[in-house]
Amino acid sequence: MSRITVDLHGKVALITGGGSGIGRGFALQMARRGASVTVVDLNGTGAAAVAEEIKALGIQSLDYQVDVRDQQAIQAATSETISHFGHLDFIFANAGVLGLITASYNGIKAGAHVIPYRVTKAAAIMYMRCMALVLAPYDVTVNAICPGVTLTPMQVDYATRTATERGITTKEYLDERTSLIPMHHLTEIEDLTGLAEFLVSDSARLITGQAIAADGGVMIS
Numbered sequence: 001m002s003r004i005t006v007d008l009h010g011k012v013a014l015i016t017g018g019g020s021g022i023g024r025g026f027a028l029q030m031a032r033r034g035a036s037v038t039v040v041d042l043n044g045t046g047a048a049a050v051a052e053e054i055k056a057l058g059i060q061s062l063d064y065q066v067d068v069r070d071q072q073a074i075q076a077a078t079s080e081t082i083s084h085f086g087h088l089d090f091i092f093a094n095a096g097v098l099g100l101i102t103a104s105y106n107g108i109k110a111g112a113h114v115i116p117y118r119v120t121k122a123a124a125i126m127y128m129r130c131m132a133l134v135l136a137p138y139d140v141t142v143n144a145i146c147p148g149v150t151l152t153p154m155q156v157d158y159a160t161r162t163a164t165e166r167g168i169t170t171k172e173y174l175d176e177r178t179s180l181i182p183m184h185h186l187t188e189i190e191d192l193t194g195l196a197e198f199l200v201s202d203s204a205r206l207i208t209g210q211a212i213a214a215d216g217g218v219m220i221s
Ligand SMILES: NC(=O)c1ccc[n+]([C@@H]2O[C@H](COP(=O)([O-])OP(=O)(O)OC[C@H]3O[C@@H](n4cnc5c(N)ncnc54)[C@H](O)[C@@H]3O)[C@@H](O)[C@H]2O)c1
Pocket: 016, 017, 018, 019, 020, 021, 022, 023, 040, 041, 042, 043, 046, 066, 067, 068, 069, 094, 095, 096, 102, 103, 104, 105, 146, 147, 148, 149, 150, 151, 152, 153, 154, 155
């Protein structure tokens, strides 16, 4: 299967929650395509480790230990990124809620469990749509990526806890979840980074206000 490749040399990306899982995947993919990357994470060690991986690719990277709920700190990291690189082209609000937001199929599909999580993801999608309208006159697009079940540290932790509660193995639990996905595939980080790459490309210049799932059909099932 071939994937799109976008040249991001000369671009700058800032990624929150970039120290682990999906955010780390976004950060590394932007760097592989040539963009300089600022990695922001509550976990300073995680952010610094990803910044080192990026520098090993020969790409510039800054890292900040920031809780995205701390508005002053996130603004400072953003301003320092702009003064250091001269501009900022993409923001991935992957931890909590800003450009490209990581939402979830849970923010659209109703369900009888993880209800507070579904409500916050639904709010993130509405916030994304409102910001898309606010920023449209400036030619800035705002979209949300909705991952399916992706085996990041967060998901593995959730799966392990749920499996233990139910007295089954984590593998049995994940096999059960996979069988409920219409396409019977878990989401790989590459499925999400490919979508992100497209959304930041010139080909997507008029795509805004959209919540796009890469979930094997969970959201429509
Ligand atoms: N993994 C999945 O199956 C899945 C599915 C749908 C949506 N998502 C969403 O994807 C995003 C990333 O999740 P992940 O699975 O990669 O999890 P993860 O736990 O592997 O990574 C999340 C990162 O965000 C950081 N973080 C958490 N709170 C923060 C805060 N307040 N400020 C700054 N950084 C913070 C963590 O330290 C961690 O490094 C989340 O928004 C999650 O809800 C994940």
